[in-house]
Amino acid sequence: MQKSIALVLVISTLSPGLAACDQWSIFQSAPSFEENSAFIKETNQTTVSFTTCKIDTTEVPEAESDRELLLTLCQDYYARIRQMLGSDGAEQPSSIQIRLKKGRTDQVADVSGGTISLYENWFMKHQGDPDRREIKGVLAHEMTHIMQAYKTEVPQWVVEGIADYVRHAMGLSDKSAVQCEDGKHYEESVYRCAPAFLTYVEESYPGTIAQINTQFRTTGYDADFFTQVTGKPLDQLWQECLGTTWCSGGREALGG
Numbered sequence: 001m002q003k004s005i006a007l008v009l010v011i012s013t014l015s016p017g018l019a020a021c022d023q024w025s026i027f028q029s030a031p032s033f034e035e036n037s038a039f040i041k042e043t044n045q046t047t048v049s050f051t052t053c054k055i056d057t058t059e060v061p062e063a064e065s066d067r068e069l070l071l072t073l074c075q076d077y078y079a080r081i082r083q084m085l086g087s088d089g090a091e092q093p094s095s096i097q098i099r100l101k102k103g104r105t106d107q108v109a110d111v112s113g114g115t116i117s118l119y120e121n122w123f124m125k126h127q128g129d130p131d132r133r134e135i136k137g138v139l140a141h142e143m144t145h146i147m148q149a150y151k152t153e154v155p156q157w158v159v160e161g162i163a164d165y166v167r168h169a170m171g172l173s174d175k176s177a178v179q180c181e182d183g184k185h186y187e188e189s190v191y192r193c194a195p196a197f198l199t200y201v202e203e204s205y206p207g208t209i210a211q212i213n214t215q216f217r218t219t220g221y222d223a224d225f226f227t228q229v230t231g232k233p234l235d236q237l238w239q240e241c242l243g244t245t246w247c248s249g250g251r252e253a254l255g256g
Contacts (some may be wrong), residue, residue: 051078052095060100060120066127066135070098073136077143077170084166086210087147087217096146098139109138116142137172148213152220157187161194162213168199181249186238193250200241205230 053074057063074096081087093114100118107119116139126134144163148154168178180186180193187194202209211229215222227233232240241247 051092053078054095054097056097056099058100059102060123063100063118063120063123063127066132069132070139073139074098074143077140078147080170081140081144081147081166084169084210085144085147085162086214091149093146093149096143109142111142111145114146116146133172137167137170140167140170140172148217150217150220154216154221155187157190157194158212158216158221160190161186161198162209164191164195165198165202165209168195169202179245179249180241180247183249183251185251185254186247187254189250193247196246196250197238197241200244200246201226201230201237204240 053071055067055070055074057067078096082092095114097115098118099115100120100123103117103119103121105121108122109116109118111117118135118138123135126132129135141163144166145159148159148162150159164173164178167173168175178192178195178199180189180196182189182192184193186197198209208226208229212225215225223234226237230237238247238250239252242250242252
């Protein structure tokens with residue numbers, strides 16, 4: 001009987017803001033959906049909690065050859081994105097499931113709760129990419145949405161902008177993909193101008209993304225929090241960004 005390998009990632013967060021891999025263990029398990037998963041153990045000063053990564057290729061068996069890759073990426077990205085977003089110690093999902101699904105030819109991916117759906121036509125198109133960069137980038141974007149876990153309504157430009165900022169910061173997109181060159185304002189160009197703007201803000205005022213994400217997750221969205229973190233309101237930050245290569249193609253005012 002063929003067996004599968006699952007990896008256990010132990011993450012320590014005893015030091016504030018630090019997520020480090022302390023120990024890897026490898027064990028053999030029977031090849032079933034429930035058991036072919038990775039358990040991420042997270043420890044802080046008071047609690048120990050687990051998040052399980054699961055991969056489901058039932059609908060798209062052609063993707064089975066990438067099962068272990070997706071399992072490893074789930075573990076790696078979980079730890080890295082939580083650290084980037086300042087999410088250490090925050091409530092975490094009990095499981096993250098990556099599911100390969102059939103769908104329309106134009107569907108790429110989406111997320112619902114703790115489940116990321118990757119759609120067959122898009123996935124198989126990029127399965128042969130040498131470094132799987134597109135698959136990795138989309139997975140990082142969707143996993144960021146799971147980590148955001150906002151309990152109240154947050155503007156779409158923040159939600160999608162942070163997700164594509166993370167993708168770019170992890171080296172999973174070209175710079176041109178997050179440059180504001182479409183003559184729009186960041187609030188109306190959520191996949192280009194918004195991540196370009198947030199990338200500029202993070203580069204100019206390091207630590208901003210983690211702080212605003214934590215604030216929005218715990219108390220809800222408030223534009224004034226940008227001022228508290230950077231010392232400048234959003235309008236002034238946007239004016240600064242318009243003078244850089246990140247945002248030079250953007251529109252000065254929404255609807256202007």
